Amino acid sequence: MENPHTYRALHILLFYLLLQFSSLHFLSLAYEVQEKYFVNCGSDANENLTGRNFIGDLKPDSFSFSKKSEIIEGSSNLTTSSLYQTARVFSQQSYYSFEITETGTYLVRLHFFPFSSPSRNLSTAVFDVSDSEFILMSNFTAKNSTGNSAVIKEFFLGIISTDSFKLYFTPQASSFAFVNAIEVFLSPSNFTPENYSSSFPLHTTYRVNVGGPKLTPDNDPLWRNWDTDDSYLSDPNAAVKNQSSALNKNYPGENDGLVAVASNDSVAPDSVYQTARAMNITTSRPANSSNITWSFSVSRNAGHIVRAHFCDITGAAPGNVVFNLYSNGNFRKEIGSVNNTISQHPGVPFYYDFKVSSSESELITISIRPNMEDATDKNAFLNGLEILEIMEGKASISKDESKKVNVALVVGSVLGGGLFLICSFIIGFMLCLKHRKVKKRSRGGISHNLGLKIPLAEIRSATHNFDPKLQIGVGGFGYVYKAILSNGTKVAVKRCKQEGQRSGQGLPEFETEILVLSKIRHRHLVSLIGYCDEGSEMILVYEFMEKGTLRGYLYDSDEPRLSWKQRLQICIGSASGLEYLHKGAAGGIIHRDVKSTNILLDENLVAKVADFGLSKSGPLDETHVSTVVKGTIGYLDPEYMMTQQLTEKSDVYSFGIVLLEVLCGRPPIDITVPREQVNLAEWVMFCKKQGLLEEVIDSTLKGQIDPSSLRHFIETAEKCLQHDSADRPTMADVLWDLDYALKLHQTETLGESHEDSTTTASSAFLLPTIQRFPSLGSTITGADEMESTESEIFSQLRIGDAR
Ligand SMILES: *[C@@H]1O[C@H](CO)[C@@H](O)[C@H](O)[C@H]1NC(C)=O
Ligand SMILES: *[C@@H]1O[C@H](CO)[C@@H](O)[C@H](O)[C@H]1NC(C)=O
Ligand SMILES: *[C@@H]1O[C@H](CO)[C@@H](O)[C@H](O)[C@H]1NC(C)=O
Ligand SMILES: *[C@@H]1O[C@H](CO)[C@@H](O)[C@H](O)[C@H]1NC(C)=O
Ligand SMILES: *[C@@H]1O[C@H](CO)[C@@H](O)[C@H](O)[C@H]1NC(C)=O
Ligand SMILES: *[C@@H]1O[C@H](CO)[C@@H](O)[C@H](O)[C@H]1NC(C)=O
Ligand SMILES: *[C@@H]1O[C@H](CO)[C@@H](O)[C@H](O)[C@H]1NC(C)=O
Ligand SMILES: *[C@@H]1O[C@H](CO)[C@@H](O)[C@H](O)[C@H]1NC(C)=O
Ligand SMILES: *[C@@H]1O[C@H](CO)[C@@H](O)[C@H](O)[C@H]1NC(C)=O
Ligand SMILES: *[C@@H]1O[C@H](CO)[C@@H](O)[C@H](O)[C@H]1NC(C)=O
Ligand SMILES: *[C@@H]1O[C@H](CO)[C@@H](O)[C@H](O)[C@H]1NC(C)=O
Ligand SMILES: CC(=O)N[C@H]1CO[C@H](CO)[C@@H](O)[C@@H]1O
Secondary structure (H helix, E strand, O other), X not given: OOOHHHHHHHHHHHHHHHHHOOOOOOOOOOOOOOOEEEEEOXXXXXXXXXXXXXXXXXOOOOOEOOOOEEEEEOOOOOOOOHHHHEEEEXXXXXXXXXXXXXXXXXXXXXXXXXXXXXXXXXXXXXEEEEOOOEEEEEEEXXXXXXXXXXXXXEEEEEEXXXXXXXXXXXXXXXXXXXXXXXXXXXXXXXXXXXXXXXXXXXXXXXXXXXXXXXXXXHHOOOOOOEEEOHHHEOOXXXXXXXXXXXXXXXXXXXXXXXXXXXXXXXXXXXXXXXXXXXXXXXXXXXXXXXXEEEEEEOOOOOEEEEEEEEOOOOOOXXXXXXXXXXXXXXXXXXXXXXXXXXXXXXXXXXXXXXXXXXXXXXXXXXXXXEOOOOXXXXXXXXXXXXXXXXXXXXXXXXXXXXXXXXXXXXXXXOOOOOOOOOOOOOOOHHHHHHHHHHHHHHOOHHHHHOOXXXXXXXXXXHOOOOOHHHEEEEEXXXXXXXXXXXXXXXXXXXXXXXXXXXXXXXXXXXXXXXXXXXXXXXXXXXXXXXXXXXXXXXXXXXXXXXXXXXXXXXXXXXXXXXXXXXXXXXXXXXXXHHHHHHHOOOOOOEOOOOOOOOEEEOOOOOEEEOOOOOOEOXXXXXXXXXXXXXXXXXXXXXXXXXXXXXXXXXXXXXXXXXXXXXXXXXXXXXXOOOHHHOEHHHHHHHHHHOOOHHHOOOHHHOOOOOHHHHHXXXXXXXXXXXXXXXXXXXXXXXXXXXXXXXXXXXXXXXXXXXXXXXXXXXXXXXXXXXXXXOOXXXXXXXXXXXXXXXXXXXXXXXXXXXX
């Protein structure tokens, strides 16, 4: 590939392809479980708003972006909440993606505050929002928002799979889309009636505190807004306000017919039930010919779920008030029926859900009227109303997104596992091929002679039946638990997700991993202790690595920073682990996902390479071109991405990136830093050229590294990152070079007190001190050439002054 532009274009294209196929994440020990997201869009600041901590989506390790989104900042006196001073703007169909670890009904809220900046007037935006199947909002514009208030749209979505959940923003032709803040959180289980978890999303169109004041999110445990009912009353004179603070929240009953007791605040706050409207019975308005009616304009011919909240605070004797509820003039339900035990107890809050379709009239009316036959006291009351539209419109998410280069925004919730822990998984014939190969080789192996099988019962007991408290990580692959086996061994248990994929054979990855790992025993490789494949379970048991990931000791954590010597020893250890994979007894194994979160540290900070789920074992078929690109963004060998031809040198490239992370104490791609610094490899090589290496080195290392050791280390990394794999060293060479860098450091610091008493990880690889000069090759892309590199994908347009 002579033409660098062709290469870059391909590079970018492949990068995007990887983003598209992000549905299958491979396990990593460093994920964090989450079922709550509060996002401050277009900001690097966290904002607390009534108990919700909105995380800036520019924060490293929480979210990532592409070039297709812009950031807009408004002036700081626009609104009291700084949450609304920034927005993220999309000019093409784009999405936010959230890792969901628990299924159920989620509340999703989108905040829109249409401010105006020199480059964008957000009031002019017209766009759709949808999930991957249904439209949530169509042709939305926020221009009707008045004064200082944001438009907040709320939805209930039944999420039934733990794949990532995506929210798509689709601008109308020539317009653009924007959003200021997003909330996604699991609703409390007792809050969700069966019928809410419908297969369609529900859009909250009205939420009214009947007879009471407006309630803001700080008055509500689920941060809901409750409107007053005045503007919806058809005849205000027909009703009187009633109020009482005496609620009976201890009524033990649950459901009574279709009426449910609201024993928990999450159904509605007490203040909703403490106020009501009741009949204004006068001589001119006798009970038998009077009703109270509320009307709401809604979408035409759309299904709605109505939730009516009741609490008898009229002061009447229990069971005396019996009345009928109507929607659009049709009888719905008798409330306070003698057959309904709730009504025998005063002050019990309860609610009733029903479905109603709006007609051509685009109106839903709700009425209450005394039941003249059954009631002793001719009255009727209502405390609250919620109207939710059933969103049945199909979204037009282009199915062949993968071919487009415009899906812009991927918000990874994964922490530690990496901003860009997005492994591609192109399901193709290759996989089947590999699967078959593995099976053939392992015939009689996996199920019989490994002696590694651990009974499910033992694993259950060791993990306290997969107690969430013991979870130390989670990935698309499943959860990882810390456990102690009956023989006292501390282990990490990877429990693969059960998605009915176990049609006899199990995941190819599972078997590959067992096969590969069972062959391998090495001081610098994480050992497989056992596995379990009973029933639908697929479980791998590894030795437990006390100190977690290398990344955890480099940045974004509170762990103590490592000394240069410790870092070199860790690099040497992991290099020797990789060298063993490539050339050792097992031989010919390419790791394929070398990164700082796949290098784990034991209690003595001895490095061990982990996660062979992506390994490809067996002798390399030089002529074979795989169609499966796997790995992690930021570490991917550009040549492999281009040719899809996998060699050991791809691991060497990724390892070169790890070396730079170790030196600089920052991620390979960091979107929070100035543009030219985003891509670590490019930035380091640029600084090296300029003689400014001091700029990039982890500040905690400054003055600590012997210059010749540093030079040797950087040159080693640079060789690893050569564009042509043929120019890259083998892992054995890398190991040799790193060992030499350690020796240079130790020679210099000889006589100084040794701050770390760590066992020398490299002891097994002591090498003669023969000077080997680095083979200088062409330098990789400098920052001055960054225009068309993948770094651009992470650049943002920042408008307005930084706050
Ligand atoms: C937000 O609140 C949390 C705890 O409620 C606190 O830890 C955090 O510092 C607060 N953040 C800001 C920006 O005030
Ligand atoms: C913001 O405040 C400044 C000074 O207080 C004022 O000049 C400016 O007009 C205000 N901007 C807006 C959009 O209100
Ligand atoms: C933004 O657009 C709206 C609607 O088109 C318009 O009313 C408003 O004046 C515009 N604001 C600015 C600052 O241009
Ligand atoms: C949205 O607006 C476009 C163009 O104005 C129109 O073609 C389309 O039908 C509208 N969609 C809906 C759902 O109203
Ligand atoms: C905005 O207001 C206009 C006129 O009041 C109305 O026709 C339109 O439907 C409103 N748009 C939205 C999104 O509420
Ligand atoms: C309401 O339910 C939620 C979720 O089940 C629970 O966390 C909360 O403690 C309950 N509140 C009360 C007042 O019972
Ligand atoms: C009740 O109805 C009477 C007569 O219709 C009216 O004068 C009075 O204002 C009403 N009361 C309320 C609270 O609306
Ligand atoms: C309502 O009740 C009054 C007496 O209270 C009676 O005169 C009248 O006929 C009744 N009206 C209807 C419609 O039943
Ligand atoms: C409520 O009263 C209005 C006006 O008297 C009447 O048109 C309507 O049919 C009544 N609705 C019900 C459900 O009784
Ligand atoms: C109450 O229950 C009895 C017996 O099940 C039934 O005959 C009666 O119709 C019910 N009354 C109401 C108002 O539902
Ligand atoms: C809720 O579901 C039950 C059972 O499917 C059904 O009988 C009932 O009518 C539904 N209620 C609503 C409000 O849709
Ligand atoms: C107008 C009306 O219905 N008022 C009632 C409100 O509730 C109290 C008891 O809390 C009754 O005493 C009032 O008659």
